[in-house]
Amino acid sequence: MIALYYYPGNASLLPHMMLREIGVPFELRLVDRTQNAQKSTEYLKLNPNGRIPVLLDGDHVLFETAAIAMHLADKFPEAKLAPAYGTPERGEFYKWMVHLTNTPQAEFRSWFYPREHVMDDEAVSSVKNAAEKRLNHMFDVISQQLGGQQWLLGDQFSAADLMLLMLIRWGRGMPRPPRTIPNLGALAERVLARPAVQETLRVEGIEAPFV
Template sequence: MYQLYYHPGNASLAPHAVLEEIGAEYELVFVDRAHDQHKSAPYLKLNPSGRIPVLIDGDLALFETAAICLHLADRHPEAGLAPAPGSTARAHFYKWLMYLATTLQTELITYFYPERLADDAAGAAQVKRHAEERVGGMLDIIEAELAGNGNGGAFLAGDAYSLADIYLMMLCRWTRGMARPAAARPHLARHIDQVAARPAIRRSFAAEGIEPPYFTLPGSAAK
């Protein structure tokens, strides 16, 4: 049985949803961020970066969200969450998954923690503002891809649902407090809504206590 160390709505949401999609047995292990459990010695033995999530698979302790998702997809190919290795479709899948994990997600971390890159509150505010602008540009690139990829925007990385769609949904949810969240873009709005409607995604939301609206703040008119 897998164990997934998680905190509601954090980067653990994507592998949690992947676990639900593949139908594997797993246990959720809550990491109490309010009390810095992710910085405790036992947790740092699992993930020296102190970030969430960690997946335990037998003797393997794996961190980094994209790595966990890829590992699960490769361990359960019957679930069809990634194209066949070596295929052109797999190359495009890698491209978009890496874009999400190393470009969009990284900029979102800057948006949420601007004080790490500034010496005072004014500097942090400036960093946050620029990060939001850059995130907007990245979302525009994904919006254009969904508009023109030939499948009606149903999937990001090819002709079939994949863990890239799950990953995109998670990151789009993180933008819900922005002036122009992901859900303000029509193709992204349709895409993330259809992903969120899947039974496996709804189960992961329910287990983490995530309630609608999923991609905008209550009372928002973004959509």
């Protein structure tokens, strides 16, 4: 039995999209952030960091979004959400998954929650502005590397494209949203056109504009 602890639009969006791409039966378990449920005693037993998501795969409890994503890609190779083991393409997949989780995903923490990074409230705007500047640069670099390719791995769709869509969505409220960068906007539209992605958004109650 697979169960995903999620909150709409949160980092759980990536494994949720993957599970629908895979087509395996699974259970969604809402972690209500509006009630601070991610900090409850029960949830902290699953993820002591108090963050979403958590994946239950039988008796296996797994947290960290990228780790969950790579586990699902490995467990269900028939879904082809990652290239074959031992290939150069598999290495590129690892590169993108680690890059996306270590750079823009981590940087969004400063953008959304700047007060976590300061002791003086007067510095909040400075932290947020600096995070915005770094995110803009990160997305520019990703766009340059993507170029005119259909997907991050070239002709092969992968979980990395789903992850990038999630991050583009998170930036929709920025003064310069990632969707306005041509290569990224085009990739986002291709990912959004996938039936599994549309079903995920519907189930989570996420309405347009998606990015």
